[in-house]
Amino acid sequence: MTSTxxxxxxxxxxxVGPTHNYAGLSFGNVASxxxxxxxxxxxxxxxxxxAKMKALHDAGMTQGVLAPQERPDLNTLRRLGFTxxxxxxxxxxxxxxPKILAACCSASSMWTANAATVSPSADTADGKVHFTPANxxxxxxxxxxxxxxxxxxxxxxxxxxxxxxxxxxPGVEHFGDEGAANHTRFCHEYGQAGVEFFVYGRYAFDSxxxxxxxxxxxxxxxxxxxxxxxxxxxxxxxxxxxxNPDVIDKGVFHxxxxxxxxxxxxxxHQEAFLNQHEVxxxxxxxxxxxxxxxxxxxxxxxxxxxxxxxxxxxxxxxIDGKTVIVIPEECxxxxxxxxxxxxxxxxxxxxNELKVFDxxxxxxxxxxxxxxxxxxxxxxxxxxxxxxxxxMSEALYSRLTQWVNLHYRDxxxxxxxxxxxxxxxxxxxLDELTQILSLGSVYPFQQT
Ligand code: SUG
Numbered sequence: 001m002t003s004t005x006x007x008x009x010x011x012x013x014x015x016v017g018p019t020h021n022y023a024g025l026s027f028g029n030v031a032s033x034x035x036x037x038x039x040x041x042x043x044x045x046x047x048x049x050x051a052k053m054k055a056l057h058d059a060g061m062t063q064g065v066l067a068p069q070e071r072p073d074l075n076t077l078r079r080l081g082f083t084x085x086x087x088x089x090x091x092x093x094x095x096x097x098p099k100i101l102a103a104c105c106s107a108s109s110m111w112t113a114n115a116a117t118v119s120p121s122a123d124t125a126d127g128k129v130h131f132t133p134a135n136x137x138x139x140x141x142x143x144x145x146x147x148x149x150x151x152x153x154x155x156x157x158x159x160x161x162x163x164x165x166x167x168x169x170p171g172v173e174h175f176g177d178e179g180a181a182n183h184t185r186f187c188h189e190y191g192q193a194g195v196e197f198f199v200y201g202r203y204a205f206d207s208x209x210x211x212x213x214x215x216x217x218x219x220x221x222x223x224x225x226x227x228x229x230x231x232x233x234x235x236x237x238x239x240x241x242x243x244n245p246d247v248i249d250k251g252v253f254h255x256x257x258x259x260x261x262x263x264x265x266x267x268x269h270q271e272a273f274l275n276q277h278e279v280x281x282x283x284x285x286x287x288x289x290x291x292x293x294x295x296x297x298x299x300x301x302x303x304x305x306x307x308x309x310x311x312x313x314x315x316x317x318x319i320d321g322k323t324v325i326v327i328p329e330e331c332x333x334x335x336x337x338x339x340x341x342x343x344x345x346x347x348x349x350x351x352n353e354l355k356v357f358d359x360x361x362x363x364x365x366x367x368x369x370x371x372x373x374x375x376x377x378x379x380x381x382x383x384x385x386x387x388x389x390x391x392m393s394e395a396l397y398s399r400l401t402q403w404v405n406l407h408y409r410d411x412x413x414x415x416x417x418x419x420x421x422x423x424x425x426x427x428x429x430l431d432e433l434t435q436i437l438s439l440g441s442v443y444p445f446q447q448t
Contacts, residue, residue, distance in 0.1 A: 006380045007122070007191030009262075010062035011315070011373040012156070012390070013053050014112035015400070015433075016046040017068030018426045021412045022365060023102035025141045028215030030251040030307060031366035038364070042107070043408035045361030047401065049110065049372055052357050054397045056326070059319050059355075062383065063392035065400070066112050066156065066374065067433055069148050070443040072423055073104040076144050087420035094418025103141035105417045111367045112374040113181040113256055114142065115149050117227045120185065120377035121162070122193045125232030128164040129157065129382060132227050134179030135168040138218035143171060148442060155439040157376075159385040166230050169223055174204035177223040180374055181254035184261040186287055190377045195286045196233055198224035199255040199273070201243050210274060212248040219254075239286055241279040244271050251307040256370045258306060262316035265292045265323065265350055269306050292350055301336050309334035311341070313368030322352040326369045328359050389438040399436055403429070 024036025057063040074086055080100065082089040093101040109115070119130045133150045136142035146168040157163040169175040182201075187194030201217025203209040211217055221240065228238050243255055247269075252258045259268035264287055266280070273279045276295075284291040296311075306312055308330065315326035331337045344351045357369060378386065389396075407429035409422075416422055427445055434442060441447055 007120070007189070007377055008062045008383065009190055009318070010064055010376045010378050010383070011056065012064035012066045012112060012376055013049060013373045014066050014110035014115070015068050016042065016049050016110045016362065017071055017107035018042055018408050018429050019071040019105045019412065019417070019422065020045045020107040020110070020361065021102065021105060021414070021417065023099070023106060023414070025103055025106060026139055026253070026366060028248070028251065028253045029366040031364055035364040037414060039411050039413040041361055041410050042412055043404060043410045046404040046408055048357070048359050048361055050397060050400055050404070052359065052369065052372070053392050055355070055357070056317070057392040057397070059324070061317060061319065062378070064156070064386070064390045065392060065396070065437065066115065066390070067152050067437055067439060067442065068107060068430070069109040069145060070430055070445055071105045071107060071426060072101070072417065073144055074423070075444050076104050077101070086423060090418045090420055090423065098414065101417050102414065104144070106141040108142050109145045109149065110362065111371040113371045114179045115374050116153060116179050117177070117183045118180060118374065118376050119196060119231040119233060120190070120194065121379065121382065122191055123185070123196060123231070123233055123237055125234070126164065128162055129376065129378070130164045130166065130231040131157065132166040132177070132230055133168045134177045135171045135175065136178060137171050137173055137176045138216055148444070151442040152439065155442055156387045156390050158387065162382045162385045169226055174220060175223045175226060176218050176220050177227065178219045178254055181256045181371065182219045182224070184259070185377070186261055186264055186266070186283065186291070188264055188290065191379055193237060195283065196228065196238050197261065197283065198228060198238065198240050199243055200224045200240070201248055210242070210245050212245040214249040215251070215253065217243070217245070217248055236286070239279070239282050242274040244274050247271050247303050250303045252303070253366070256313055257310065258312050260312050260314055260316055260370060262323065263318060264290055265294070265316060267294045267312065267316060268296070269301065269303065269312060270295050270297050271303055294344070294349060294351070296340065300340050305334050305336050309337040310363065310368035311337045313370045315369050315373065323350050324353040324355055325351050326355045326357065328363055328368045329356055330363060332356055387438060389436070403432060403436065
């Protein structure tokens with residue numbers, strides 16, 4: 001028997017890639033659209049992400065690192081008809097189709113909440129941890145991530161006795177899947193069977209059902225159901241809910257922009273879900289009536305302030321018997337949000353501590369603390385079975401900091417994306433990274 005007591009929630013954060021830039025690629029994501037064409041600082045972005053990982057490791061969390069993808073993505077550019085040497089491909093794309101080039105240069109795989117949906121072994125029929133990479137069909141620049149994401153996940157969780165890897169769902173809008181950003185697992189103890197909560201934006205096969213009208217609903221009900229089937233989840237351990245279409249139209253492009261959960265706690269906005277009262281009742285019943293809900297009223301924090309501050313794109317962590325909330329600096333700068341949070345901390349709520357991080361580089365593309373991490377619950381044996389070189393430590397932090405300082409630029413704007421030198425810099429950085437993290441050949445340029 002495996003011990004269920006010593007299971008932990010590990011957080012695997014995406015390391016920001018060397019081509020991090022602001023291209024305004026995500027219609028419906030307010031921050032991405034409003035920072036379009038501004039210059040980015042990839043070095044600062046990667047260091048900000050590493051600082052969060054190191055701080056959570058120091059606080060006692062199990063913290064992992066997921067490698068970025070190879071960008072510019074030359075294979076995709078060639079598939080789209082650009083030919084010749086790598087330099088020719090980049091220059092022709094830059095001239096004829098700068099938006100497509102920008103999409104093929106995005107470092108968006110940093111937001112690993114969208115890498116996959118993960119079901120812990122305590123919930124699955126075969127007792128393995130299941131991973132389904134998200135197809136991210138709604139945005140072209142993200143739809144080209146899942147294949148390499150799958151390889152990186154396999155290189156991180158390779159032992160087939162414990163880990164089961166699925167292919168991404170079919171890459172069409174009907175099965176639009178945004179991964180863990182729309183999935184939360186509730187439980188009493190991490191190692192015990194839990195309740196997997198799947199949130200979707202619309203129904204693909206029933207156009208009479210409610211849907212947003214201004215911005216796209218990226219994730220479908222049919223995708224959520226398919227993932228639950230693939231992972232072998234018990235019906236009684238699954239709850240589905242639809243996002244409130246009105247909040248999608250206000251910029252809530254993923255559920256993790258309006259709700260977050262941990263163990264038996266749900267922290268959400270009053271307007272997060274359709275039929276919210278019913279949804280919370282169902283969750284409470286599935287958790288044997290031992291379920292805490294902190295529902296933030298619109299009168300205290302408007303949906304607009306929630307989107308601007310990323311209050312709910314926080315991480316709720318269990319550390320030394322306390323619940324800590326990890327928030328971006330933007331929460332401190334939004335008065336209604338900060339008042340609410342300090343009241344929570346100082347009052348009788350179950351949230352006892354606030355940890356504030358500067359993640360401005362990622363936030364300017366709509367990626368807060370929760371977007372940057374993929375949660376993987378692991379029991380003791382599974383912890384031992386995962387690739388130890390991807391786990392944060394004093395040594396890995398200093399190695400990765402040196403690596404970033406050596407390889408990354410401190411400024412990228414649109415014009416730089418066609419520079420063949422950027423491709424070479426990115427490839428040599430990633431080549432070294434695969435050795436640091438012992439990943440083997442996960443990138444297309446390394447395949448023979
Ligand atoms: O998919 N932004 C990402 C942000 C993802 C946030 N993830 C979660 N909420 N879990 C997206 O919209 C912007 C890229 C650009 O515009 O350059 C971008 O892809």
